[in-house]
Amino acid sequence: MANKQRTIKDKLRALSENIQRNFKLRSNILLAIILIVGFGAAICRLGYLQIFMADELQQKAVDQQLTDTTISAKRGTIYDANGKILATSASVWRVVLAPVYFENDEERRFVAEELSEILGIDEETIYEKSQAKLYYSEIKRKIESDTREKILELQDEMKEKDINPNVVFLMDDYKRYYPYGDLASSVIGFTGSDDQGLSGIEYQYDKELTGTPGRLITATNAQGTAMPFQYSQNIDAVDGHNLVLTIDETIQSIAEKYMEQAIEEHAVYNRGVCIIMDVNTGAVKAMASVGGFDLNDPYTLPESALEEIRKLPEEERAAAESAALSKMWRNKAVSDTYYPGSVFKMFTAAMGVEENLVDESSTFYCPGYYTVTGQTMHCHLRSGHGTQTFRESIKNSCNPAFMQQGEKIGTELFWQYYQAFGFSERTGIDLPGEANDIFFSEDGSMLPVNLATASFGQNFAVTPIQMATAVCSIANGGYIVQPHVVSQILDDEGNVYSTTSTEVKRQVISSETAALIADILEENAVSGSGKNGYVAGYRVAGKTGTSEKKNDSNGDGVDDYIASFCGFAPAENAEVVCLVFFDTPTGDAYYGSQVAAPVFAQIMSEVLPYLQVATQYTEEELAQLDTIAGTYVGLSVSDAQTAASADGFTTSVKGSGDTVLAQVPGAGTPIPQGGNVVLYTDEDSAKTQIEMPDLTGYTVYDVNYLCSLYDINISITGATDSYLCTATSQSIPAGTMVSPGTLVTVNFTAGGFSD
Ligand SMILES: [Zn+2]
Structure with missing residues (x-):
């Protein structure tokens, strides 16, 4: 930084020295003329002006003929929670012409031609600029270092030709650069050509990031020629403040990886959202609107969108392109609303418990439907759930049971709690474009049938950030906390300028109510409708949701669906909430349990160990816990077999040697x-390769059998508790050539649930 500032100052000093030199030269010539010719009237006048009126004239020039140039301030850096750079301003340069120093037209032609070639600008345009009597005429902004080298070479060449080298000079400038490209693109946002924030944090915190540009002021006389004396002033630029986000690059990357995979797998039409939030502080650790865009190239649409646009008549393309860009840039996590569906049932349940209207002994009857003021609404299980306890009604995600709970609560209390959970107000997160909810009425009044559908989360819309914030209150003992993405603002020297402290807005429900709902949601994630969200070793709580949008955006003839899952971990003393939602899956699966819950499990199975959340295995899980393979290489075959057996593994031996040369899986x-370690005893056997089979669609039993046939080790994740669970993904794609003994992770998903 100090270096760059020195460059600006050096340039300015050179500029001003040159001006002074010119002034001296002209003064001397003037003196000679005066001495030789004597005091002619005109010259007398000029001398008078110069000697006695200098100050006054100079002031006049400053007042009337200022050329005011800004010196760029360096825009602040945006860091993730661990100090990784998410956005920074890299040094580039501005090429400036000081045409006042040209001595003749030949020089102008030479410089115009050379600059035209280096900068790719029309020669005549530069030549025209070279005619002006100016100290500062901008030719090109934001040139990179390779172009800068060429300009420096040109300056040398000019010196050789005796052209004043100050005719062309460079000034420091900055260009925004995003090292992670498309990571958290809708949150970070990007800047325009003048470095102004246009979206996301770049827009929201533009004032803090911008800094104060410096100024370079020079003067010319009324005819536009250089004055024999020069007023110039330099005000240094003050660099912008730096931001430290609550977003953690590692967590954000994990979330985006699994979201992208699922969007492809389920042919999701309108993108997906993932929010991961600290339940106690409201710090957002990850916020993804996938698919995003490359922050270094924000105006380029994906090929799929361009293809759609090309199909349109020409006159409609420009509008379609701008609509596609806004859609791509949109931060769905705060700017979109969606019907929450069954995820909302945790709040209806909490209202009833908090008001002592329902408890663990309450029962609800579901014959497969429920009728309110003459309107019959069905349960997803058409045959009905029969009589259920309060706990079972959540695990079954039974709509008729929740319509009955809604009736007990009544419209007035329902509306009060809806507001208290924060659904009727913007969360106030420090990001632009936050949307309002859409409720039945502004004052909370609703018909009995509205209350019935609202009780199971249908026909009103909230934003994902409202939902994640409300779920935090179930997870943290009842408190609504302020969500935020910036944790600290640092000055340009790295000192802390301000820190975001945790803001608790209010307590909505008692810690006892919150604990009961969390406990039921934990059971739901193990053996209820949320079991595809199960993460071995962690006590996860959560709820699925599937909601109809009542429109058909992709024109496939069926209504759009939102598949979502929202949960937290650990169920007791929770640390993080994770919301996952997919807007319009167009594949075979569209239920939250099929599409969203497995993604929640995948994300949490990596995020929780990363956050060092303590594992809490059940006895059953402990029995299936992984064992670390020892080092068997270098041992005799029989010793290796004994050692592997002592570690709890079976072995197969490949080759005819006596000593183990290689093992798969490797030591550690x-x-x-009960896994199998393959021991290789000669060079040839170690080269053996087998083709990874396609394991998807098979049950746990079948996958186990297939892998033993192929000599492949498997690690199982996801729901595996019944014959209805089938493999939905595998860590090594089918068809990949691998060594016998290779370990593949297979994820299983339960069927038979429809929410
Ligand atoms: Zn039911």
């Missing part, structure tokens, strides 16, 4: 208990 790899 965690292998599920």
Whole structure:
């Protein structure tokens, strides 16, 4: 930084020295003329002006003929929670012409031609600029270092030709650069050509990031020629403040990886959202609107969107392109609303418990439907759930049971709690474009049938950030906390300028109510409708949701669906909430349990260990816990077999040698208990490769059998508790050539649930 400032100052000093030199030269010539010719009237006048009126004239020039140039301030850096750079301003340069120093037209032609070639600008345009009697005429902004080298070479060449080298000079400038490209693109946002924030944090915190540009003021006389004396002033630029986000690059990357995979797998038409939030502080650790865009190239649409646009008549393309760009840039996590569906049932349940209207002994009857003021609404299980306890009604995600709970609560209390959970107000997160909810009426009044549908989360819309914030209150003992993405503002020297402290807005429900709902949601994630969200080793709580949008955006003839899952971990003393939603899956699966819950499980199974959340295995889980493979290489075959057996593994031996030359899985790899280690005893056997089979669609039993046939080790994740669970993904794609003994992770998803 100090270096760059020095460059600006050096340039300015050179400029001003040159001006002074010119002034001296002209003064001397003037003196000679005066001495030789004597005091002619005109010259007398000129001398008078110069000697006695200098100050006054100079002031006049400053007042009337200022050329005011800004010196760029360096825009602040945006860091993630661990100090990784998410946005920074890299040094580039501005090419400036000081045409006042040209001595003749030949020089102008030479410089115009050279600059035209280096900068790719029309020669005549530069030549025209070279005619002006100016100290500062901008030719091109934001040139990179390779172009800068060429300009420096040109300056040398000019010196050789005796052209004043100050005719062309460089000034420091900055260009925004995003090292992670498309990571958290809708949150970070991007800047325009003048470095102004246009979206996301770049827009929201533009004032803090911008800094104060410096100024370079020079003067010319009324005819536009250089004055024999020069007023110039330099005000240094003050660099912008830096931001430290609550967003953690590692967590954000994990979330985006699994979201992208699912968007492809389920042919999701309108993108997806993932929010991961600290339940106690409201710090947003990840916020993804996938698919995003490259922050270094924000105006380029994906090929799929361009293809759609090309199909349109020409006159409609420009409008379609700008609509596609806004859609791509949109931060769905704060700017979109969606019907929350069954995820909302946790709040209806909490209202009833908090008001002592329902408890663990309450029962609800579901014959498959429920009728309110003459309107019959069905349960997803058409045959009905029969009589259920309060706990079972949540695990079954039974709509008729929730319509009955809604009736007990009544419209007035329902509206009060709806407001208290924060659904009727913007959260006030420090990001632009936050949307309002859409409720039945502004004052909370609604018909009995509205209350019935609202009780199971249908026909009103909230934003994902409202939902994640409200779920935090179930997870943290009842408190609504202020969500935020910036944790600290640092000055340009790295000192802390301000820190965002945790803001608790209010307590909505008692810690006892919150604990009961969390406990039920934990059971739901193990053996209820949310079991595809189960993460082995962690006590996860959560709820699925599937909601109809009542429109058909992709024109496939069926209504759009939102598939979502929102949960937290650990169920007791929770640390993070994770919301996952997919807008309009167009594949075979569209239920939250099929599309969103497995993604929640995948994300949490990596995020929780990263956050060092303590594992809490059940006895059953402990029995299946992985064991670390020992080092068997270098041992005799029989010793290796004994050692592997002592570690709890079976072995197969490949080749005819006596000593183990290689082993798969390698030493230190965690292998599920009872796994098989392949021992290679000669060079040829170690080269053996097998083709990874396609394991998707098979049950746990079948996958186990297939893998034993192929000599492949498997690690199982997801829901596996019944014959209805089938493999939905595998860590090594089918068809990949692998060594016998290779470990593949297979994720299973339960069928038979429809929410
Ligand atoms: Zn039911």
